[in-house]
Amino acid sequence: MENKNINFSCPVEINEVKKILLAHGSGGRMSNDLIDKLFLSNFNNDFLNEKNDSAIINIEGIRFAFTTDSFVVKPIFFPGGNIGDLAINGTVNDLAVCGAKPLFISVGLIIEEGFDISHLELIVQSMKKAADNSGVQIVTGDTKVVEKGSCDKIFINTSGIGVINKGINLSPKNCKPGDVIIINGGIAEHGIAVMASREGLEFETTIKSDTAALNRLTEQVLSKSNRISMMRDPTRGGLSSSLNEIASVSHTVIEIEETSIPIKEEVKGACEILGFDPLQVANEGKLLLFVDESDADFILDTMKKNPLGKDSSIIGKVVKDHPGVVTIKTSIGTSRIVEMLSGEQLPRIC
Numbered sequence: 001m002e003n004k005n006i007n008f009s010c011p012v013e014i015n016e017v018k019k020i021l022l023a024h025g026s027g028g029r030m031s032n033d034l035i036d037k038l039f040l041s042n043f044n045n046d047f048l049n050e051k052n053d054s055a056i057i058n059i060e061g062i063r064f065a066f067t068t069d070s071f072v073v074k075p076i077f078f079p080g081g082n083i084g085d086l087a088i089n090g091t092v093n094d095l096a097v098c099g100a101k102p103l104f105i106s107v108g109l110i111i112e113e114g115f116d117i118s119h120l121e122l123i124v125q126s127m128k129k130a131a132d133n134s135g136v137q138i139v140t141g142d143t144k145v146v147e148k149g150s151c152d153k154i155f156i157n158t159s160g161i162g163v164i165n166k167g168i169n170l171s172p173k174n175c176k177p178g179d180v181i182i183i184n185g186g187i188a189e190h191g192i193a194v195m196a197s198r199e200g201l202e203f204e205t206t207i208k209s210d211t212a213a214l215n216r217l218t219e220q221v222l223s224k225s226n227r228i229s230m231m232r233d234p235t236r237g238g239l240s241s242s243l244n245e246i247a248s249v250s251h252t253v254i255e256i257e258e259t260s261i262p263i264k265e266e267v268k269g270a271c272e273i274l275g276f277d278p279l280q281v282a283n284e285g286k287l288l289l290f291v292d293e294s295d296a297d298f299i300l301d302t303m304k305k306n307p308l309g310k311d312s313s314i315i316g317k318v319v320k321d322h323p324g325v326v327t328i329k330t331s332i333g334t335s336r337i338v339e340m341l342s343g344e345q346l347p348r349i350c
Contacts, residue, residue, distance in 0.1 A: 021344070027236025027282070028341025032245065050171060051249055053094040053232065056164065065100035067091060068159040074348040076123070076153055078197040080190075080208030083156055084123035086284060086350060088130035088138075089213045090235065091160040096215035097231040097287065099170045099222060100162030102134060107141040108157035113148045123154065134213035136160070168222060174229035175250035179318040180296035184217065184287045184303055185210070185311040186262045187239055191281035191346050192270045205266045212285035217306045224302050227292035234286055235350060237341045240279040240326070242288060244340040248324040256316030256338070258330045279328075280341045282349045290318065 023030040040048055047055040054067035069090055076083040088105065095102040107127065111120070131138050189210040196207055218231060234242035239261070247254045263278055271278045285308065291299050296314060303309030326338040 022347045023342075023344040025236075025347070026341055026344040027238075028241050028280070028343065030343065031237070032241075032340070050173075051245070052098050052171065054098045054100065054160075054162075056098060063164040065095045065098045065162045065164055066159070067094040067098075068157065069094060071156045071158070071350055072152070072348050073194060073350050074152060075194075075197055076119070078209055079193045079206050081211040081284075082123055082126055083154065084126040085130040086209075086211050087156045087158045088127050088134065088136070089211050090233075090284060090350065091158040092130075092134045092136060092213040092215050093233040093285075093287075095160050095162035096213075096218040097170070097233050098162075098164070099168035099218070099231070100164045101219065102136045102160055102162040102215050104139045104161045105131065105136050106159045107138055109141070109143045110151050110155040110157075111143065111145050112151045112153050113145055115153055120154070130213065134215055165222075167226060170228065170230045172230050172232075172246045172249035175246060175252055175290050175318055176229065177252065177318050177320050178293050179229050179290045180293045180314055181243075181254070181256065181316045181318070182289045182291065182296065182300055182303065182312055183239075183262065183315050184214075184289075184306075184309040185285075186264045186267065187234075187283055187286060188263060188267050188271060188276075188278035188281035190235075190284040191238070191349055192267050192274075192276075194282075194349055195274070195346055196270065201270075203266060203270060207264075207266055207270060210283060210285035212308055214285065214287050214308060217287060217303065217308050220306060221289065221291075221299055221302055225291060225295045225299055227295045228299070229290040229292070231290070232288045234283050234288055236282050238278070238280040238282055239286075239288075240277070240338050241340045243326045243338065246288075246290075247326050250318075251322050251324050252318045253320045253323070254316060254326045255319045256326065256328050258328050260313055260315045262311050262313050276345060279338060280345065282346060284350065293317070 024034045054065035057064045071087045092102045193207045193209040303312040
């Protein structure tokens with residue numbers, strides 16, 4: 001790897017702050033504190049309090065999932081994708097992990113004056129391709145142009161709507177002792193791909209983002225079992241933050257096995273060089289699935305038949321009620337608590 005001088009944000013936990021920090025957007029503890037203490041306390045309603053990736057709304061007996069997300073990734077082009085397909089895939093996934101069939105997406109663009117139109121064309125074309133691949137339609141949108149220096153090239157906001165079939169009821173609150181945890185492939189690929197591109201790091205093998213739409217995979221597993229408690233795509237904050245959020249909401253203890261967590265050797269090596277815990281690095285094409293142990297092997301086999309699930313693995317289980325923590329059995333036979341990301345190690349990762 002080529003040596004570079006790299007400035008990383010120190011993941012220091014700050015309990016009382018007067019101004020917004022990068023860590024408030026990390027998807028970790030400070031993000032959750034901001035959401036709980038400011039947004040949920042003020043916007044308090046039953047939809048938000050479920051803490052799902054999408055709001056589940058019942059209109060005349062039909063359940064819809066509704067989600068929104070903003071994308072500020074830097075750089076806007078990275079190995080394996082760009083800000084455009086990342087935005088579509090991320091919105092599709094937030095709907096899919098709630099058990100919805102994604103249908104419609106809106107796109108809002110904030111573009112910096114002087115942005116290269118040829119780059120905008122590439123981004124729009126990639127959004128179209130991602131939407132076609134996932135079977136959704138981009139049906140409305142908005143474009144704003146701001147003065148040079150008022151934003152960094154381009155920011156994208158997307159919202160999505162999907163419909164949830166009868167009989168599907170996924171929620172972190174459904175997780176229970178005996179549930180088995182499955183992931184569909186290697187972790188930390190998106191975060192390391194973006195960081196390497198941003199800092200000009202060169203590895204022997206190019207690490208590509210795992211950005212992908214997961215709705216075909218979620219539809220397959222939901223058609224095979226009615227014993228799936230919940231699904232989640234572990235994006236910002238990585239696997240550790242997602243599992244901690246689930247343990248907290250479900251009031252359970254989650255136990256994972258280090259040797260069972262899939263991670264590519266080049267990604268593991270990059271994390272070691274950079275000093276990152278791969279459990280805390282962002283993913284954009286990964287599915288966490290909690291399923292009753294009676295259906296676990298069957299669901300695992302189903303996932304492995306899908307190209308996005310060929311490297312699926314059982315990584316742990318829910319072991320008991322309370323007190324809402326995550327533990328990991330290490331490769332050397334010890335056990336430790338897995339903490340939620342407390343600061344910001346990779347800003348503007350999505």
